[in-house]
Amino acid sequence: KQEVTQIPAALSVPEGENLVLNCSFTDSAIYNLQWFRQDPGKGLTSLLLIQSSQREQTSGRLNASLDKSSGRSTLYIAASQPGDSATYLCAEGTSGTYKYIFGTGTRLKVLA
Amino acid sequence: EPEVTQTPSHQVTQMGQEVILRCVPISNHLYFYWYRQILGQKVEFLVSFYNNEISEKSEIFDDQFSVERPDGSNFTLKIRSTKLEDSAMYFCASSEADTSVGYTFGSGTRLTVV
Numbered sequence: 582k583q584e585v586t587q588i589p590a591a592l593s594v595p596e597g598e599n600l601v602l603n604c605s606f607t608d609s610a611i612y613n614l615q616w617f618r619q620d621p622g623k624g625l626t627s628l629l630l631i632q633s634s635q636r637e638q639t640s641g642r643l644n645a646s647l648d649k650s651s652g653r654s655t656l657y658i659a660a661s662q663p664g665d666s667a668t669y670l671c672a673e674g675t676s677g678t679y680k681y682i683f684g685t686g687t688r689l690k691v692l693a
Numbered sequence: 694e695p696e697v698t699q700t701p702s703h704q705v706t707q708m709g710q711e712v713i714l715r716c717v718p719i720s721n722h723l724y725f726y727w728y729r730q731i732l733g734q735k736v737e738f739l740v741s742f743y744n745n746e747i748s749e750k751s752e753i754f755d756d757q758f759s760v761e762r763p764d765g766s767n768f769t770l771k772i773r774s775t776k777l778e779d780s781a782m783y784f785c786a787s788s789e790a791d792t793s794v795g796y797t798f799g800s801g802t803r804l805t806v807v
Contacts (some may be wrong), residue, residue, distance in 0.1 A: 599807070616793050624699075624784060624800035625736070670736065679724065679741035679749045686735075 585673050587684035595692050602656040604671035614654050615669040616645050630670045661691045671687045695719040697799035699785050705805045714770045714802045716785030725768045726786040775806045
């Protein structure tokens with residue numbers, strides 16, 4: 582059974598810190614991995630999409646990496662800001678299906 | 694930037710009633726999806742829809758659920774006889790192709806069954 586795990590479940594950091602969020606997946610037939618941001622009571626905003634053939638993707642202060650062999654992805658946030666406070670979700674897409682399997686999320690709080 | 698639009702944003706219904714959740718996917722997208730998120734839990738896949746038929750569904754998507762694309766723009770999720778445990782945030786998503794290009798999600802409909 583596919584499982585996606587995110588560690589830590591919650592994280593609180595002072596403004597300006599660089600931080601890393603972790604995502605682990607069990608299915609080696611990964612097709613791609615998508616990182617999302619979710620604000621309380623709101624929808625899912627796509628941040629980065631990494632294809633299985635890629636090792637990393639960057640957008641502004643965000644950098645996501647993918648290591649298929651170890652079943653891990655990381656989301657690096659540089660120079661964190663209070664506006665980055667949200668829940669960050671990773672989701673694995675696998676070959677032969679139309680669905681994403683989501684992790685439980687990391688709830689991030691950046692303190693001013 | 695194109696958006697996936699969901700209506701209503703919040704719906705309260707009595708147990709046993711039928712509800713229809715509505716979504717307008719991005720106009721040139723071909724694949725459509727419904728997910729749900731029970732409060733405090735993971736986002737869970739319900740169903741995918743392509744070429745006017747269901748392409749994949751989860752164990753959650755039982756006979757009380759159905760999806761439809763009644764016209765060229767709307768995509769609906771119907772729950773025939775709601776139960777308390779159907780209370781959740783329901784998200785619609787669409788994509789140009791399958792998961793290879795990623796999804797765009799709507800902002801969700803919060804369904805509360807009382």
